[in-house]
Amino acid sequence: MVGTMDDTKRQQRGNTRQRIQDVALALFAEQGYEKTSLREIAEGLEVTKAALYYHFKTKEEILVSIFEDLTQPITELIEWGRQQQPSLETKREILRRYHDALVEAAPFFRFMQENQATVKELRIGEMFRNRMLGMRDILMDPDAALIDQVRSVTAVFTMHAGMFALTDLPGTDEEKRQAVLEVATALITEAHQGTHTVAT
Template identity: 45%
Template structure:
């Protein structure tokens, strides 16, 4: 954990904040550099490209998704397993930068298209969805299950209320997600 790792971390911190607030394309490397009190060229010592900064930001999230998919692969598609999968997903959102990463991606959907790591992560989300529902489930069920995952993101960034605690967000997201997954019609 020398000065190298530290600067690298500070770059990531500022980058994800600005990418989320102002947008990925609207945020120049010059702007990130200035916020850190260094120059553009300094960033290029730590990251080969702008895309590499993004890749570094989401790699923990991809790993976490891989674990979830692997776990789901060893279990049958039952309501109980779906519930547990959702609980585990919810728990991930409380750790590290995971919910920040999801918000960053949600707000920059098109801008991140074509980034290798981002496309990989979209694939993983698709695989996770397949663990939550069969292709021949009725449309309302598929819609509800897709939205179950979204509920756990939305709890963090759809509700903008500053006074809401992290525990309340997590609980609300989890509750709505579980209802959506096993609601009256599915």
């Protein structure tokens, strides 16, 4: 019975943490990170500021927790990619999985895109940079020609830019996402084939 009560408490804490993240991210996106206070987040949750403090002491703690939770699939993907042979099919699979992770975390990446100056000054700026370097390293052959290294890096940034820069183009969101994935895949394919040609 005690175990069941402990499980229930853990679940409640998890649910509260998720609610805090959801409300905070909505406010950050709507008002901007700098203009959002802990008091407003607490009011959005209909709890006291003290109750919010039980889970998070600062706005940055909330933002870091959102980043860590939403980018966990990317962290796992990087670890998986490091253990694979750098074949073309592996690189294409990495892009497919990365595409899915970006779609899942789209509201957060939209916030980061619209608050670049703020993000750069916060801890998540460095954390995000490290994730990008990790993605680069599992997609790029360090012995490739410079143009093929650029293609590999560009494939990653194409996927990010494509999430926000195509809103005025015709087509559904899904069609645009698939088009972006196709372009990124073409870049990584060309980079891999160029590397393969040089190697042989």
